[in-house]
Amino acid sequence: MRKYLKSSVILVLVVAMLAIGGMNCTQAPSDVYKVGAVFDITGPASNLGVPEKQTVAMMVDQINEAGGINGHPLEVIVYDTEGDAETTAMMVNRLIEQDEVLAIIGPTRSGSSLAVIDTITTAEIPQVSCAAATGIVEPVEERYWIFKTPQTDKEAITEIYTYLQGANVTDIAIISDTSGFGAAGRDILIADAADYGITILDDQTFDSGDTSMLSQLTHIAGTDAEAVVCWSTDKESAIVAQDMQTLHMDIPLFCSHGIANMAFINAAGDAANGVIFPAGKLLIVDDVPVGDPQLQVLTKYRDDFEALYGEGTVSTFGGHAYDALSMVVMALEQMDEGLDITEARSAIRDGIEQITDFAGTGGVFTMSPTNHLGMAPGSLAMIEIVDGEWTWLQ
Numbered sequence: 001m002r003k004y005l006k007s008s009v010i011l012v013l014v015v016a017m018l019a020i021g022g023m024n025c026t027q028a029p030s031d032v033y034k035v036g037a038v039f040d041i042t043g044p045a046s047n048l049g050v051p052e053k054q055t056v057a058m059m060v061d062q063i064n065e066a067g068g069i070n071g072h073p074l075e076v077i078v079y080d081t082e083g084d085a086e087t088t089a090m091m092v093n094r095l096i097e098q099d100e101v102l103a104i105i106g107p108t109r110s111g112s113s114l115a116v117i118d119t120i121t122t123a124e125i126p127q128v129s130c131a132a133a134t135g136i137v138e139p140v141e142e143r144y145w146i147f148k149t150p151q152t153d154k155e156a157i158t159e160i161y162t163y164l165q166g167a168n169v170t171d172i173a174i175i176s177d178t179s180g181f182g183a184a185g186r187d188i189l190i191a192d193a194a195d196y197g198i199t200i201l202d203d204q205t206f207d208s209g210d211t212s213m214l215s216q217l218t219h220i221a222g223t224d225a226e227a228v229v230c231w232s233t234d235k236e237s238a239i240v241a242q243d244m245q246t247l248h249m250d251i252p253l254f255c256s257h258g259i260a261n262m263a264f265i266n267a268a269g270d271a272a273n274g275v276i277f278p279a280g281k282l283l284i285v286d287d288v289p290v291g292d293p294q295l296q297v298l299t300k301y302r303d304d305f306e307a308l309y310g311e312g313t314v315s316t317f318g319g320h321a322y323d324a325l326s327m328v329v330m331a332l333e334q335m336d337e338g339l340d341i342t343e344a345r346s347a348i349r350d351g352i353e354q355i356t357d358f359a360g361t362g363g364v365f366t367m368s369p370t371n372h373l374g375m376a377p378g379s380l381a382m383i384e385i386v387d388g389e390w391t392w393l394q
Contacts, residue, residue: 033072033102033332035325036079036095039130040108043083044208047234047263049108051318052130053078054309056105059325062304069332076325081107083208085115092116096123100341102332103348105324106130108317109233111180113148120145124342126331126349128324130317132156132257133184137372147352147372149323149362150316151280151380153185153231154192156257159278159380160229161196163393164254173202173225175216175240177232182208185231185256201225210236213243220249227251233258238267245271252276257380261315265388273387278380280316280362284392293359294379301361319361326360327352 037056040049056076063074077099079091088107095101096119103126107113110133117136120127121144129136129148137143164172172193176186186205193200201223204216217240220228228251230240237259244253253275255264260279265272281288285298301322302314331351339347355374358365363379382393 031072032075033069034099035074035076035328036092036099036101036104037076037321037325038079038081038088038091038095038104038106038108038112039321040083040112041078041080043081044235045083045109045233047261048258048315048317049081051261051305051309051313051315052106052108052321055305055318055321056325058304058308059322063329069329072332074329074332076105077101081109081112083109083112085112088112089116089119092119096125101125102341102344103127103328105321105328109179109181110136110153110184114180117143117146125345126328126352128327128352130320130324131181133181134188135184140370140372143372145349147327147367149320149327149360149365149373151257151278151362151375152373153181153256154188155375155380156278157185157188157192159382160254160276161192161198163276163382164198164227165196169226170197171199171201171223171225172227172229173204173220173223174200174229174231175204175206175213175220176230177208177236178205179208179232181233181256181258182231189229189231206232206236208232208236211239213240214247217243217247217249221247225251227254229254231256231258234261234264235267238264238272241268241271241275257316260383261317262312263315265385272385274385276382276384276393279383280319280379281381282314282316282319282361283383283390284381287392287394293357293364294361297359298361316362323358323360323362323365327355327358327365330355330358 039052081088105128110131113129113131113136127146132150132153134152134154136148174189176182202220230237237255255277257279288295305314331348334351335347353367356366363375365374367374383390
């Protein structure tokens with residue numbers, strides 16, 4: 001009997017050791033991959049930052065439910081920039097030094113993104129911005145660690161000016177925000193106008209948070225401008241649309257891709273109707289033809305997001321965060337095991353720069369050492385708001 005018990009104990013121990021050994025041979029790594037994110041969750045651009053935060057939360061859940069990244073759980077540490085450049089810099093430093101994240105996505109706005117370029121570069125950490133200004137990624141030799149996902153302000157202005165040229169509109173007025181995004185767009189509007197045979201008859205500005213643009217628009221109404229181009233995000237652009245309606249200005253209003261969410265339509269009300277702007281295809285996904293390389297990802301992202309947050313809530317800004325985090329995840333999937341934090345950050349940067357033919361929500365991306373946006377032509381659509389709905393001006 002003792003012999004039997006002894007043999008049984010030995011057998012149990014052997015089985016247990018084999019089981020443990022088998023687990024060690026087959027179990028995937030469990031070290032958490034930590035990524036940072038900085039978004040305008042509160043403040044004047046919260047209508048942009050909130051869907052970015054919501055998108056990241058949705059993606060983290062989906063990725064971890066599917067087993068993580070090569071067995072590593074994903075954690076995204078999200079901080080609120082409060083729409084302030086100094087707060088953004090402080091949060092970015094915290095992510096780098098205290099949280100020791102491997103990469104950073106965001107910020108939401110151009111001014112905040114431009115404000116942390118030196119911090120990102122000095123720390124040598126990869127960043128994928130969710131803001132539009134061309135200067136975020138150019139000149140590329142000075143933006144080695146920085147990428148971005150939204151279409152640039154220059155690409156958006158090209159779409160507007162090409163449309164105006166085709167409509168034989170030659171005289172316009174511009175009105176822009178003095179923020180980083182607005183100022184960058186204004187510079188390009190002025191610099192590129194002559195290339196399209198366009199003359200800017202009036203050039204007005206306003207500050208973020210202003211609640212009336214009646215004075216500036218009254219000045220524009222006194223010119224022979226055939227159209228107004230407004231360069232700002234949704235809140236102030238909605239005020240411009242409403243004030244133009246109040247002044248009975250019957251010339252068309254063109255806006256930036258900064259109004260590509262329902263918040264603009266909700267804020268502007270009837271004044272939103274007739275507004276024309278360039279944006280990614282996410283807003284008009286049901287009109288995207290079969291065979292378009294973006295159709296599948298656009299449809300899935302829209303359906304997943306609205307299943308969680310409500311019908312009609314999808315916006316291109318959440319899409320920018322989807323594309324940014326997707327790029328970081330793609331790089332993490334290719335990263336070798338056992339790297340220290342410095343090596344890992346460098347590997348992620350290199351991995352993002354090697355992305356080719358990635359169909360995201362904003363376009364099809366092919367990064368390279370000379371292009372840290374890498375968006376293929378044809379990614380933008382000209383959209384008109386009709387009866388509170390987005391319609392594609394094909």
